[in-house]
Amino acid sequence: MPLPDLSGIHKEEIQIPTRDGSSIRALTYRSESSIKSGELGPLFVYFHGGGWIFGPAEAAEGNVKALAEKSGIVTVSIDYRVAPEFVFPTAANDGIDAVKWLAANAASVGADPSKGFIVGGESAGANVTAVVTHEAVDAGLSPPITGSYLRIPYLIHQTAVPDEWKAHYNSYNDHPNEPILSHKDLDYFESHYKPDLKSPYFNPLLWPSGHKAQPPTYFQISGLDPLRDGAFIYEHILRAEHGIPTKVDVWEGIPHGGTSFLPMLTVSKKAVGQTEDGIAWLLSQKK
Numbered sequence: 001m002p003l004p005d006l007s008g009i010h011k012e013e014i015q016i017p018t019r020d021g022s023s024i025r026a027l028t029y030r031s032e033s034s035i036k037s038g039e040l041g042p043l044f045v046y047f048h049g050g051g052w053i054f055g056p057a058e059a060a061e062g063n064v065k066a067l068a069e070k071s072g073i074v075t076v077s078i079d080y081r082v083a084p085e086f087v088f089p090t091a092a093n094d095g096i097d098a099v100k101w102l103a104a105n106a107a108s109v110g111a112d113p114s115k116g117f118i119v120g121g122e123s124a125g126a127n128v129t130a131v132v133t134h135e136a137v138d139a140g141l142s143p144p145i146t147g148s149y150l151r152i153p154y155l156i157h158q159t160a161v162p163d164e165w166k167a168h169y170n171s172y173n174d175h176p177n178e179p180i181l182s183h184k185d186l187d188y189f190e191s192h193y194k195p196d197l198k199s200p201y202f203n204p205l206l207w208p209s210g211h212k213a214q215p216p217t218y219f220q221i222s223g224l225d226p227l228r229d230g231a232f233i234y235e236h237i238l239r240a241e242h243g244i245p246t247k248v249d250v251w252e253g254i255p256h257g258g259t260s261f262l263p264m265l266t267v268s269k270k271a272v273g274q275t276e277d278g279i280a281w282l283l284s285q286k287k
Contacts, residue, residue: 120149
């Protein structure tokens with residue numbers, strides 16, 4: 001597979017301090033032309049997937065060039081700490097700490113959150129994203145997050161689904177042995193991350209203060225994903241119950257992670273443009 005074209009993009013590694021006195025690696029991506037002009041761009045903070053046990057910060061590179069060139073976006077991809085060395089809730093805490101630090105130090109990476117402050121991620125990274133956006137609302141983060149991007153998100157454990165949602169949560173039982181993410185894979189990830197299966201820091205769909213103040217949210221959902229229905233339930237809650245703007249792209253017949261692990265598929269190539277359009281939509285929703 002060809003590496004992403006990063007010509008004209010300045011890539012830099014930074015360290016972000018964490019609450020336990022350590023620091024985590026992050027990669028920043030911004031256009032070289034914006035550096036020359038001194039123009040600050042919207043901020044996009046990204047959390048990679050990988051079941052809380054693997055995945056590089058470089059996973060964001062498929063879209064950073066187009067985002068920088070089309071919207072002037074500065075992408076910061078967070079290399080949060082992973083299991084088994086760092087178990088739950090380290091990934092969630094690292095995500096919260098990273099976004100708080102970037103909110104206070106955005107200019108140092110060439111960003112201006114007043115032009116847009118988007119947080120997003122894939123799979124486990126989308127789980128971290130949802131935790132971060134809820135924590136930010138509760139804490140009154142300033143500047144506020146203006147958009148959330150949830151790509152094939154993990155939002156609730158199958159044993160934690162409330163009774164009122166169970167009739168709408170069928171994907172886990174319907175897709176036990178799909179490629180890329182099966183029940184065995186989920187069990188493996190959980191055995192290493194060691195989450196509290198009742199905690200909202202693992203199940204952001206159960207956030208105690210609710211979801212009414214969440215930012216506009218863009219969803220990408222795979223049809224053969226055992227996690228699929230958690231995303232559909234959350235999208236319904238945001239849009240139908242709280243009037244929060246949402247945008248949804250559904251990849252029918254595609255397993256969890258299929259557009260990332262199988263880039264040669266037509267749907268995977270289409271997903272690159274959909275992501276760019278979805279992020280642009282989130283920017284357009286900024287109040």
